[in-house]
Amino acid sequence: MEEARNYYEEYGRQEGFWIRTRSSSKTRRRLDEVTSRQFVCAHEGKYVPKNTSQKASEENDERNLSEIENMKRTGKNCSMVKCGCKASMRIKLDRWSNKWKVSSFQDSHNHKPVTPERRMKMKSNRVMPKAAKILTETFHEVNLPIAKVPSILGGPHIGFNNRDCYNHLRNVRHRQLDGGDAQSVLTYFRKKQAENPQFFYAIQCDENGRAANFFWVDARSRMAYHYFGDVVTFDTTYRTNKYDMPFAPFTGVNHHLQSIQFGCALLQDETEVTFLWLFETWLEAMGGRHPVSIITDQDLAMKGAIAKIFPNTRHRLCL
Structure with missing residues (x-):
């Protein structure tokens, strides 16, 4: 399953879309084992506002849809809008050969792909490599501007930005106990x-x-x-x-x-x-x-x- 997801995700990077897992299924004989999984384009499905009632009449549905279109035109531009895209790939486990096989593949998108210049900013490409993390920590230790790390490692052609660098430092601080605090805990334990x-x-x-x-x-x-x-x-x-x-x-x-x-x-x-x-x-x-x-x-x-x-x-x- 992991190899199939990685393959489809890499295909999406090349074609200008990102993916997500739509559904998984299990058979009665194998309750603890997934036997089928479907990966879809992230634009699959339809946008439904949270305050829309499921029992609205057809007239209300038409009015709500027009309001949604107005919200899309006048509201904040969102890069993750569900528009009913049908692109997908489904894999199934063949119980005779015990191998995963592609059972269906749809490659028709009803939206424009991400341009090559902006593909490094796609969600599937949002990754901070180990070298960038080490450089960020080093800059922090010697009091250099953290904002320079993305520009040093490639500028707009990389999959992370300044905010990712600051988030990484925050995670490091959470994981590393201050020396004084750790020593205080150890001293307390020894005393007890x-x-x-x-x-x-x-x-x-x-x-x-x-x-x-x-x-x-x-x-x-x-x-x-x-x-x-x-x-x-x-x-x-x-x-x-x-x-x-x-x-x-x-x-x-x-x-x-x-x-x-x-x-x-x-x-x-x-x-x-x-x-x-x-x-x-x-x-x-x-x-x-x-x-x-x-x-x-x-x-x-x-x-x-x-x-x-x-x-x-x-x-x-x-x-």
Whole structure:
């Protein structure tokens, strides 16, 4: 599927349009596997205003369409207007050969393609190469104007602009903890462990040796898990710190129907690799005892990590 999408996307770059995934389907026999997928031109479909009622009469529909046309002529020019383009490519999985094949291909567009001079600004070409990211970080460190990076690397013939450079620096700041803050966290953990050896903490570093993920649990929480750890809820919906790091608490309920903590974490991201490290570390802190049930939200990365670390635990989704 990925090779087919990359091929169609590259074809769109050459022809002056960009693509999106329209639909995917699964068979009854293969509920967990996609067997068909359709890629379409980004102009596929029809524009429908949010305040238009689905039960409007034919007269109202005609009036609404005329108002939409007036909005298009007088309003802000949008580069992503759906105009019912029929161009598409559908692929299907051949179960006999276990290979993906192109089942249909439509190459008729009802709109003008993007001119060659403007194709580098297309959505599919909006990519910032690694060299540009390194140069942006270097300019920032030596206090040089970040706005000069796009002009140095090609000016209008590249797929990023000044705003992409500033966005990259913002992401870097979120991922890199200040040295003082990281040291303060480590000092606090060491102090708590000196007060009580049952205090457990772990810090994961990235490939550059910088602190990325933090986990800690005190002695009282570890003891509480021994008695009330049959059902655990896990959530990562809190981002209230200046680094925008998800706060991830393990929570349970005691015999007084009160919420109790079984550990906490601050995470750099919410990928499966990060969740694998967190669940393995938490399981180590809890003496290797798996919960009977764990309740989370519908996160695919979290689901994959739970299936690998807690294979015998019932995984349920919250409302």
